[in-house]
Amino acid sequence: MENEKQLEQFEAKINADSKIEPKDWMPEDYRKHLIRQISQHAHSEIIGMQPEGNWITRSPSLRAKLILLAKIQDEAGHGLYLYSSCETLGISREELIEQLHTGKAKYSTIFNYPVLTWADVGAIGWLVDGAAIVNQISLQRTSYGPYSRAMVRICKEESFHQRQGYEIMGKLAKGTAEQKEMAQDAINRLWWPTLMMFGPHDADSAHTGKAMKWKIKRETNDELRQRFIDKTVQQAEIIGLTVPDPELKWNAEKNKYDHGKIDWEEFKRVVNGDGPCNKKRMDNHLKAHNEGAWVREAATAYAAKQVKEEVVG
C-alpha cells in the first residue's frame, strides 16, 4: 500500500534525526498533534501578554517600563512566529483564532493566575519564562522543521525575559522587609502553577507516547520539570528566597531534587476553565479581536483600492 511505504519513509527520516518539512508526507496523527501543540504554544504567548500588560502603566520606573514593553512585544512576536509555523501544516490563522475562542484550543494554565504585585511581574519572568525556556530549548530539536526554526528564534530572545525577572526578584529580596516579603509571596503563589506548566506526569500524559516516538517532543514532561527545579532552587537560594515546598530535598544518590506532590486537581480545574482569570483573559481577547475587525476590513479595502489604481494608472 502507498501509505505504508510513505509511513516507512517518514519514520526512517525521523529515526535518522532528519527534519520533516511542510510539503513532505506525514501521518495525519503527526499533523494533528503538531497543530494542537504549536497552536497551544502560540495562544499561550498571546494570552501571556495580558497579565504583564496590566503592569505597563504601573511600572516602578521608566527603565522598568521600557523593559516590560519590550518583553511584551517579544511575546507578541513569539506568538506570531508560532502561528506562522502552525499555518504551514495547512490550518489558517482564522481557524486557529476561532479554535481559541471556542475553547477547542487551550493555552497554558499559568496565565489564568492573577498578577497582583510588581513582584509577580518579576516572578513571571524568572519562573514562568524560565520554565518556558527549559521546554523550548528541548523543542529546538523537534522533528518538524518550521517548529524547530521558530524555537531557535524564540530561545535567542527569551533569555532576556528570564534575566529581567530574576533581576526584579533579586532587587526586591535585597530591599526593605516589606519588599522581600512581597518577593517571597510571589514565589509562594507562582511556584506550583509554574511546575504544572510542564503538564501531567509521564504516566498520566495521554500524548507523550507518539510525541516522543515521532520526536515532536524530545524529552518528557517529568524530565523537563526536573531540570527546571534543579536549576531554579539554587537561583532562589542566591537571592535569599525559599521555594515553597517543605518536601523539597537534595537527593545525592540521584543527583537531583526530590519534590513534593503537585495538586493535579487544581491543574484540571484551571485547564477546564475554573481558574481565577480564565474568563477575563478570554473576554479580553474576544473584545480586542472584535473591536479590531473594522481595522482589518478597512486595510483590506485600502489594499484593494491601491491595486485598482495601479491597474488604471
Place this chain on the structure above:
Amino acid sequence: MSNVKDSQWPLWEVFVQASPGIPHKHVGSVHAPDKQMAMQNARDLYTRRSEGISIWVVPAEAIVASNPDDSDMLFEPSNDKVYRHPTFYVMPEGSKNI
C-alpha cells in the same frame, strides 16, 4: 461571535539580509493586506534586535516550490556527474597553486 467572514490578511514570506555581501535568507512569514504593511510588519517582527540591513517580502502564493515527490527526478541527474567537482581530476605529483 461568528468570525466566518473575518480575514487575517494574506500571507507573505520574509527574507532578511543580515549584513552587506551575504544573501537574503528566509526567516518566516507575516500576514498583511498590502506590500507596505507587509514590509512594516516584517520589520517589527523579524528585526527587533538588529538582525538585518535589508528585507524582502514576497506574497506566499507567488512562490513556486518543488514537490518532495519529484526530488529523484529533479536532483538525481546531478549525482553521477562527479567530473563537475575539482576533486575528480588527478593532478601531477608536485604541481602547486592549482
